[in-house]
Amino acid sequence: MTVLTARDEKKGIEAVEKLKECGHSDLVDFHQLDVTDPPSIASLADFVTTQFGKLDISWYVNNAGINGTIMDPEALRAAAAAGLGKKDVEVNWSEMLAQTFQLAEECIKTNYYGTKKMTKAFVPLLQLSDSPRVVNISSGQGRKKKLTEERIEEVLNEFLRDFKEDMLETECWPPALSAYILSKAALNAYTRIVAKKYPNFCVNCICPGFVKTDMTFNAGIFTVDEAAENVMRLAVFPSGIPSGLFFFSQEVTPF
Numbered sequence: 503m504t505v506l507t508a509r510d511e512k513k514g515i516e517a518v519e520k521l522k523e524c525g526h527s528d529l530v531d532f533h534q535l536d537v538t539d540p541p542s543i544a545s546l547a548d549f550v551t552t553q554f555g556k557l558d559i560s561w562y563v564n565n566a567g568i569n570g571t572i573m574d575p576e577a578l579r580a581a582a583a584a585g586l587g588k589k590d591v592e593v594n595w596s597e598m599l600a601q602t603f604q605l606a607e608e609c610i611k612t613n614y615y616g617t618k619k620m621t622k623a624f625v626p627l628l629q630l631s632d633s634p635r636v637v638n639i640s641s642g643q644g645r646k647k648k649l650t651e652e653r654i655e656e657v658l659n660e661f662l663r664d665f666k667e668d669m670l671e672t673e674c675w676p677p678a679l680s681a682y683i684l685s686k687a688a689l690n691a692y693t694r695i696v697a698k699k700y701p702n703f704c705v706n707c708i709c710p711g712f713v714k715t716d717m718t719f720n721a722g723i724f725t726v727d728e729a730a731e732n733v734m735r736l737a738v739f740p741s742g743i744p745s746g747l748f749f750f751s752q753e754v755t756p757f
Contacts, residue, residue: 505550507535509566537566537616538608547623561635561737562624564617568717570609570681571599575719582721587712595678603666606681610658613685618692628703637736638693640707641686642750643679649691658688690748697746706736708749
């Protein structure tokens with residue numbers, strides 16, 4: 503059984519209906535979830551506990567994420583047509599997006615703190631499983647050096663302070679997709695922290711690539727099915743897979 507979640511209940515129910523049309527209605531349940539809302543996280547954890555007792559399938563995928571920008575759809579599609587998402591293709595992100603402090607703050611709350619809160623809420627349930635897996639959906643944009651949990655939060659707070667004071671360039675933060683890059687770097691570092699803290703867990707992060715989703719205005723290279731296949735491979739791999747790694751599609755990549 504898989505529990506599908508979405509912040510927008512209507513969209514979540516529509517997704518389940520589509521799965522029913524494919525004959526998977528008995529394999530999927532839905533529950534509303536907003537990872538930035540602690541009561542919503544607690545409600546989901548209570549639902550899983552009540553309905554299943556534990557995560558019998560033993561895997562848990564953190565997929566909630568936003569880019570923290572106002573994106574120009576046509577500019578993004580033009581960049582995609584010019585090779586965005588392919589190796590060694592340079593992109594001038596500043597020409598296709600705008601950033602605000604409010605969006606940056608929301609991005610970090612969702613991509614990093616939301617995932618962190620979800621992980622902490624579900625660790626007790628995962629510990630009941632024989633082979634617990636956690637897969638964090640990340641990005642190649644966020645590959646940074648190792649950080650402690652305390653240092654992660656210090657860096658994020660420094661970034662938001664500098665953003666608010668219009669000092670991103672002065673303090674040498676990423677000029678575009680700033681909050682997205684920082685949030686994913688934090689997520690990657692946190693993935694390794696959780697993997698070390700729970701050695702019987704298999705905890706990894708993966709960049710599925712430039713995927714055709716609502717967030718990319720369907721301008722990506724990979725289909726949703728192709729991306730999901732690589733994510734699920736990590737979730738259902740046989741026991742013994744290494745933990746605390748970063749994957750790009752199917753390949754292990756240095757952080």
